Amino acid sequence: METASDNPEALMVFIHKAKTLGFQIAIDDFGMGDSNFERLWQINPLIVKLDRSLLVNAEKNNRARLLLESLVRMIRESGSLVLLEGIENTAQARIALATEADLLQGFLLGKPESITPNIVDKSEARLHHVLVDSDEWSLQDHQNQESYLRLLRFEIMDACHGLARGNDFREACQRLLEQSGVKRCFLLDANGVQLGNLAHTDSDRNRGRFNPLYHSAGARWEHREYFRNALERPQHISSSRPYVGLPDAKRTITLSTSLYTGARAQVFCVDIHPDEVLSGQMSFPSTL
DSSP states (O other), X not given: OOSOXXXXXXXHHHHHHHHHTTOOOEEEEETSTTOSHHHHHHHOOSEEEEOHHHHHHHHHOXXXXXXXXXXXXXXXXXXXXXXXXXXXXXXXXXXXXHTTOSEEOXXXXXOSOOOOHHXXXXXXXXXXHHHXXXXXXXXXXXXXXXXXXXXXXXXXXXXXXXXXXXXXXXXXXXXXXXXXXXXXXXXXXXXXXXXXXXXXOGGGOOTTSOOGGGSOTTOBOTTSHHHHHHHXXXXXXXXXOOEEOTTTOSEEEEEEXXXXXXXXXXXXXXXXXXXXXXXXXXXXXXXX
């Protein structure tokens, strides 16, 4: 459980003996009290049951939802199954399914009671209803995301064509900067050196605050994932993993693609705030 042990050494001896006898170990209410990462790596449980507060917060706050998804992924990759508890409504069920947690539990699916054929049928019917609703949500989300990505691809390629024709950088990026979530565009040479300053939306820049990173011509970004992606995946628009953008300290995804102006290879980059796209539900693929 999440409470501290009076004798951690004795606890580990007991767990080792239990495993040798064929028992499996689960950690309850992970994220509360002493049910934390130290206990996770020491005990190496089969199942990690996340505290219900993590799911409740994820329903109310987009950042909490992202942290929950990352936590589930990290625990699964470390070698344990993840159980999400406390699912009491369809919104929570949707979030839980989206995390790809292995096991789900909650009053929406069934309450603790005697197991009878009638109770089993009711629980199966509830689960079927949740899965059907989830499929409908997923289909609608997919359609919305594809529509957004289709328009984004077109505007990025149109901007690249304009740059290849020698158009002014700000002019070539103008329509792209009008798309939802798009904040900045910039151009790198074949060595990752930024050519000129950022083209940005008016809302992106806080004019009352000094930020020299908006005047970043000549900065070297060859170590950045988006630069490497563009070189490794020519003819594609690549998407970076989310990170905190230096100009505004907000969660950012950078799309990048290689292009040629004359005989020179360059990398065109587009910064997007994903939390402003489709209510923060947008999932960017590795290549558009």
